[in-house]
Amino acid sequence: MDRAHPARVYDYLLGGKDNFAVDRAAAEEGLKANPNAATAPLQNRAFMRRTVRWLAEEAGIRQFLDIGTGLPTSPNVHEVAQSVDPSARIVYVDNDPIVLTHARALLTSAPEGQTAYIDSSLSDVDRVLAGAKENLDLSRPVGLLLFAILHFFEDQADPYGIVRQLLAALPSGSYLVLSHITADYEPERWAGFTAVMRKQGIPTQLRSQAEVARFFDGLELVEPGVVPILRWRPTEAVDLTDAQVALYGGVARKP
Numbered sequence: 001m002d003r004a005h006p007a008r009v010y011d012y013l014l015g016g017k018d019n020f021a022v023d024r025a026a027a028e029e030g031l032k033a034n035p036n037a038a039t040a041p042l043q044n045r046a047f048m049r050r051t052v053r054w055l056a057e058e059a060g061i062r063q064f065l066d067i068g069t070g071l072p073t074s075p076n077v078h079e080v081a082q083s084v085d086p087s088a089r090i091v092y093v094d095n096d097p098i099v100l101t102h103a104r105a106l107l108t109s110a111p112e113g114q115t116a117y118i119d120s121s122l123s124d125v126d127r128v129l130a131g132a133k134e135n136l137d138l139s140r141p142v143g144l145l146l147f148a149i150l151h152f153f154e155d156q157a158d159p160y161g162i163v164r165q166l167l168a169a170l171p172s173g174s175y176l177v178l179s180h181i182t183a184d185y186e187p188e189r190w191a192g193f194t195a196v197m198r199k200q201g202i203p204t205q206l207r208s209q210a211e212v213a214r215f216f217d218g219l220e221l222v223e224p225g226v227v228p229i230l231r232w233r234p235t236e237a238v239d240l241t242d243a244q245v246a247l248y249g250g251v252a253r254k255p
Helices: 006-013 021-033 035-057 077-084 097-101 125-135 159-168 187-199 209-216
Strands: 063-067 089-094 114-119 143-147 175-181 247-253
Touching (some): 021 035, 035 077, 035 175, 035 247, 063 077, 063 125, 125 159, 159 175, 159 209
Parallel strands (some): 089 114
Antiparallel strands (some): 175 247
């Protein structure tokens, strides 16, 4: 708790109260480097709502594995999915002890469905999959959700390999959804933000559109592909630019 954690920094940027002085200090220093860092989290949540609803309504997905879920911010994945089908099952994964203490708020499922929480890092693939197998039927399609987490894994951590391992355990018809901060629009500002996060002990690597698209290699991208998240099937007009949000996102099906 004496080190900044991405989930709590994110909570502060969303206007939440479940964070510590070290998280607030990291966020404020990051905002000085790039004020647009406050815009990205809100739009990332909107992207989550659109994509999860699309998976549930259009793709018929009834099982979700949400890794790097963060602190509860309503509506959560299970609230969106179960509004379409109350029998949907959701497994949340995070490694922040404060998220763990709030797990009860995440586990409030509709009676017909189920939610569960796994205390694990994305990098511990075996632990994540073991927990998923206890709560999901991995012979049926799963929506693998990686919202705003992969930029906390630098290349030496092999994030592409981690995603491949997770997808290899899921059946045909499963989907990968992810969002990822980019420095394509304001490289100097985002370089400053990245430097602040690293100084706080949070590894951070922002990636280009082509680098984000690599996570979807071998999958069937859903239109409009890997795009700025404001442009992924918007449901309402937002008075922001792609540079202000600076997140790429996409949805793809495992053949």
